[in-house]
Amino acid sequence: MRWRIASLALGLLVALVVVGCIERVDQGKWGWGRILVLNAKQPRLVSQVGFQHDGKHWVITPSKPDHTLAAVLVTIRNEKSTLVSLMVDEKAAYLEDPRGNRWMPLDYTQARREVSEPVQPEGAYLPFLWGKLDIPQGYQVQGWMLFEVPQRADIHLFGWEQADPVRIRFKGP
16 A cells, blocks of 8 residues: 555656646747748847857847847748749738737848847847849748847737738737
8 A cells, every 4th residue: 555655656756747847849930921931939139139140240239228039939931832932021021919019020131239248149040031042942941030128018810021021929919
């Protein structure tokens, strides 16, 4: 009898440890257009983004003290067209709140400034999804888009405008 109770207690303890180690992974939200399929993960709000390019250290920070950066990992898949050519720029996408306020992506080549030392975590938000892209049918690209938003922004939607409009709701109706 004691052996059964001890086994049951040990089994419960192991189950609690295993459940405690499980972490929820953000699978992102999917959106479909006529040609493109997009996935956008929940925006990560960060105070700065550091990276290295051509042997130099760079940092991107908000231009206003009451703003923060929203980093969104975006995957774009070409499902139907032989070749899709995209220009990912300030007009390609946006973040939106429930009131209809929109924030356009930052051009990392314009928003960055050089620094003498690495800004940690350096390279955590690379590669950037920016510039001219050609995606053959059946292929996809993935990268980070940066947006400057108010610190208390209630971001509920990622909108894609380039080539094939797609809307992805993070929350809300």
